[in-house]
Amino acid sequence: MRIKSPTTILPQSQKLLWYVIESVLGEGGFGITYAGFDTNLQRRVAIKEFFPRQWCARDTLLQVVPHSETTKDLFVWGLRRFLQEARTLAHFYHPNIVQVRTAFEHNGTAYMVMDLEEGVTLEDYCAAGDHRDEQSILDLIGPLLHGIAKVHEAGFIHRDVKLNNIIVREDGTPVLVDFGSARQAPDAGAHGLTALVSRGFAPFEQYAGDGEGLAQGPWSDIYGLAAVLYILVTGRIPADALTRSARLTQGAMDPLMSTSEHARIDCSRELLAAIDRGLAFSIEDRPATVDAWLPHFPSRLNVAPSERVLVHGDEDSSRQRERMDPGPERLSSAATLTDAEPTGLADAIPMEGLRVLVVDDEAYIRTLAQRVLDRLGIGEHHGADGGATALETLTAMQGEIDVVLLDLKMPGMDGIEFLHALAETPYRPDIVLLSGVEQNLLRAAEEFARSNGLSVLGGTRKPIRPDDLRRVLVKYVRTQPAQPAMPRAGNVYELTEECFDEGLSTGALVPYYQPKVVLATGRVSGVEALSRWRLPDGSLLSPDAFIPFAERTGRIHALTLALMRSVFADCGDWLSNGIPLEVAVNVAPVSFNDPHFPELIDDYAAMEGIASSQIIIEVTERTITDDVVAMLGVLMRLRLRGITLSIDDFGTGYSSLKQLHKMPFTEIKIDRAFVCGAADDERARSILKSSIELAKRLDLNTIAEGVETSADLDIVRALGCDMVQGFYYAKPMPGAEFLRWLADHEAGQ
Ligand code: C2E
Ligand code: CA
Numbered sequence: 001m002r003i004k005s006p007t008t009i010l011p012q013s014q015k016l017l018w019y020v021i022e023s024v025l026g027e028g029g030f031g032i033t034y035a036g037f038d039t040n041l042q043r044r045v046a047i048k049e050f051f052p053r054q055w056c057a058r059d060t061l062l063q064v065v066p067h068s069e070t071t072k073d074l075f076v077w078g079l080r081r082f083l084q085e086a087r088t089l090a091h092f093y094h095p096n097i098v099q100v101r102t103a104f105e106h107n108g109t110a111y112m113v114m115d116l117e118e119g120v121t122l123e124d125y126c127a128a129g130d131h132r133d134e135q136s137i138l139d140l141i142g143p144l145l146h147g148i149a150k151v152h153e154a155g156f157i158h159r160d161v162k163l164n165n166i167i168v169r170e171d172g173t174p175v176l177v178d179f180g181s182a183r184q185a186p187d188a189g190a191h192g193l194t195a196l197v198s199r200g201f202a203p204f205e206q207y208a209g210d211g212e213g214l215a216q217g218p219w220s221d222i223y224g225l226a227a228v229l230y231i232l233v234t235g236r237i238p239a240d241a242l243t244r245s246a247r248l249t250q251g252a253m254d255p256l257m258s259t260s261e262h263a264r265i266d267c268s269r270e271l272l273a274a275i276d277r278g279l280a281f282s283i284e285d286r287p288a289t290v291d292a293w294l295p296h297f298p299s300r301l302n303v304a305p306s307e308r309v310l311v312h313g314d315e316d317s318s319r320q321r322e323r324m325d326p327g328p329e330r331l332s333s334a335a336t337l338t339d340a341e342p343t344g345l346a347d348a349i350p351m352e353g354l355r356v357l358v359v360d361d362e363a364y365i366r367t368l369a370q371r372v373l374d375r376l377g378i379g380e381h382h383g384a385d386g387g388a389t390a391l392e393t394l395t396a397m398q399g400e401i402d403v404v405l406l407d408l409k410m411p412g413m414d415g416i417e418f419l420h421a422l423a424e425t426p427y428r429p430d431i432v433l434l435s436g437v438e439q440n441l442l443r444a445a446e447e448f449a450r451s452n453g454l455s456v457l458g459g460t461r462k463p464i465r466p467d468d469l470r471r472v473l474v475k476y477v478r479t480q481p482a483q484p485a486m487p488r489a490g491n492v493y494e495l496t497e498e499c500f501d502e503g504l505s506t507g508a509l510v511p512y513y514q515p516k517v518v519l520a521t522g523r524v525s526g527v528e529a530l531s532r533w534r535l536p537d538g539s540l541l542s543p544d545a546f547i548p549f550a551e552r553t554g555r556i557h558a559l560t561l562a563l564m565r566s567v568f569a570d571c572g573d574w575l576s577n578g579i580p581l582e583v584a585v586n587v588a589p590v591s592f593n594d595p596h597f598p599e600l601i602d603d604y605a606a607m608e609g610i611a612s613s614q615i616i617i618e619v620t621e622r623t624i625t626d627d628v629v630a631m632l633g634v635l636m637r638l639r640l641r642g643i644t645l646s647i648d649d650f651g652t653g654y655s656s657l658k659q660l661h662k663m664p665f666t667e668i669k670i671d672r673a674f675v676c677g678a679a680d681d682e683r684a685r686s687i688l689k690s691s692i693e694l695a696k697r698l699d700l701n702t703i704a705e706g707v708e709t710s711a712d713l714d715i716v717r718a719l720g721c722d723m724v725q726g727f728y729y730a731k732p733m734p735g736a737e738f739l740r741w742l743a744d745h746e747a748g749q
């Protein structure tokens with residue numbers, strides 16, 4: 001569509017947050033749709049701007065301002081509606097309905113970001129003559145009918161179904177685009193809004209407005225779809241509803257001749273009759289819902305969503321169905337997910353089931369270790385004489401190894417090099433460090449492995465004693481629920497940049513929640529959100545398996561933003577159910593380089609109706625370095641908004657008192673290395689004690705993480721810690737499960 005007055009559109013290259021405007025796609029309904037580029041996710045998007053010209057104009061600073069006090073009310077009303085719809089639609093997934101990604105307020109108006117569907121409009125598709133028989137028309141319309149019925153079930157109407165709002169993708173699947181034609185105001189007619197109705201496609205009630213007592217509903221979209229079918233079959237645009245109305249009120253004949261009279265292709269009587277039904281002038285004569293319309297179609301019509309390739313191949317149909325569920329059911333769909341997951345895995349995997357690889361250059365140590373493993377009843381173990389052989393073994397076994405016992409001192413590729421190389425593979429066995437080296441070096445190696453996204457169960461001294469080894473291996477079994485297993489052999493998913501981006505925008509990132517308990521009261525103050533990645537086969541990856549990848553490939557900020565959106569949405573749901581909770585999100589330092597980060601958080605929070613005081617940002621101590629000044633600006637702006645800033649994994653980094661004092665942190669979160677097992681570990685206990693003392697002196701809130709046992713709990717309580725988090729209370733879990741846990745916990749208080 002041509003834009004009449006180019007001064008009112010946003011200029012090319014104009015930035016909107018992290019989007020850049022590329023061109024105008026069209027103008028219709030209540031706004032302008034642009035093609036744009038999402039510089040975060042590095043992909044093209046469609047951006048719809050709420051810009052009803054009847055009510056507003058753009059000033060030289062690109063701010064959108066209502067014309068007058070009267071139009072201001074209408075504008076504000078429409079804007080709210082637009083945002084509200086966008087937010088709900090963002091939770092709605094259907095392969096034949098354009099995906100709304102986000103919405104935000106900016107420039108005095110609002111924007112809705114949608115997928116940019118590349119393909120041809122149905123108009124061009126028809127012009128190319130690609131629809132020349134009844135079956136190809138039915139194949140196009142079936143998926144659309146399915147999608148639009150879902151939209152209606154969710155309580156929405158599209159209001160602008162027309163030839164140019166249907167895109168035929170390269171794979172031949174149709175998609176309905178361009179949502180966001182806000183509902184008309186009761187007196188919209190008086191403001192000349194009728195001009196924006198698409199002639200030929202809009203039913204009379206859309207011209208008349210609600211004031212005439214003619215309600216819009218699913219039947220209005222049915223009219224539009226029937227008009228689309230009419231054009232496909234006859235090659236003509238149907239007479240528009242205003243002309244029809246004028247003639248009919250004069251008692252003349254309906255100028256819209258029945259479809260059969262103009263049909264240019266060989267069509268069944270049923271299809272022609274179905275089209276006529278949908279184009280009935282008065283609402284009473286039209287089917288009220290898609291379901292009521294379907295029986296009029298030929299039985300060859302297949303009403304089902306298109307099968308589309310998503311992440312790494314097709315999703316199975318049950319997952320497809322789950323994805324189609326609109327927003328309000330998000331919590332319950334999370335419940336479906338949990339139900340499918342194995343529970344009580346700790347009991348399900350006996351230690352005997354572990355698969356262990358012993359990596360040591362000395363043959364006798366390997367033999368000894370394997371003998372000990374035999375004695376522990378571990379049936380499957382392998383040996384490797386160095387890092388390179390170990391990597392080969394892992395590859396040959398497609399990662400079917402749960403634990404690697406690793407010697408640090410080896411000729412050739414040493415243990416540290418091996419850890420580094422392992423982090424580059426898709427395999428994530430847990431590590432047990434075998435060493436004759438001193439404690440400090442062991443700790444440093446553990447730290448190194450962790451910062452490379454690997455998980456270290458602990459260390460054991462040489463010569464290996466069965467009891468020592470059992471003690472560390474048992475941890476593997478215990479940590480399983482928190483770290484869902486990697487997919488098994490023959491099923492190894494390698495995260496690629498494409499599948500990661502696709503996954504990020506199709507909901508593969510799932511928040512798990514672990515409660516935080518206030519020691520003085522026993523009450524839950526909030527949760528920490530921990531990321532999980534859902535693979536196409538439904539299994540989950542633990543963060544160790546994808547966070548380092550996201551960091552390495554510059555995607556961690558996008559991941560954080562995506563996670564925040566879901567977490568804030570859950571938090572908003574809880575709040576509206578009378579459960580006010582704080583939510584803590586882990587944020588990588590690169591996010592503090594984004595000067596828009598504070599405003600973005602504001603936007604997301606506002607969208608979900610939560611307060612910034614409910615938000616906690618955790619920053620790992622290790623990442624707080626000397627050039628912290630660079631991130632200080634953003635940190636301060638976050639703090640000014642009332643967001644809590646917490647130093648995560650405290651004790652593992654090197655932040656000095658002086659440094660900490662300059663920073664706007666209000667909480668320290670003591671690393672689980674000093675908490676879990678503190679009862680038997682003198683050194684851990686003393687670090688725990690001094691950390692808590694330091695925090696108290698600096699007037700910081702303290703939280704101990706990794707409380708696994710009542711002994712751990714007793715110690716942190718005795719040392720005066722404020723809050724705790726750990727398996728003793730609960731492992732991280734999906735939102736719905738967390739709510740059930742919370743209810744039980746509160747009942748036990
Ligand atoms: P973290 O922030 O220190 O998160 C706490 C981790 O400790 C979680 O592991 C949790 O399951 C585990 N944990 C909690 N209580 C206990 C306990 O009592 N015993 C033991 N053994 N472990 C406990 P998870 O979920 O595997 O997360 C691992 C790390 O991945 C996180 O450590 C965090 O650094 C990173 N991560 C997770 N989600 C995100 C994210 O969205 N963004 C970023 N940047 N990092 C994330
Ligand atoms: Ca954390």
Ligand code: CA
Pocket residue numbers: 648649669671672705
């Ligand atoms: Ca931590």
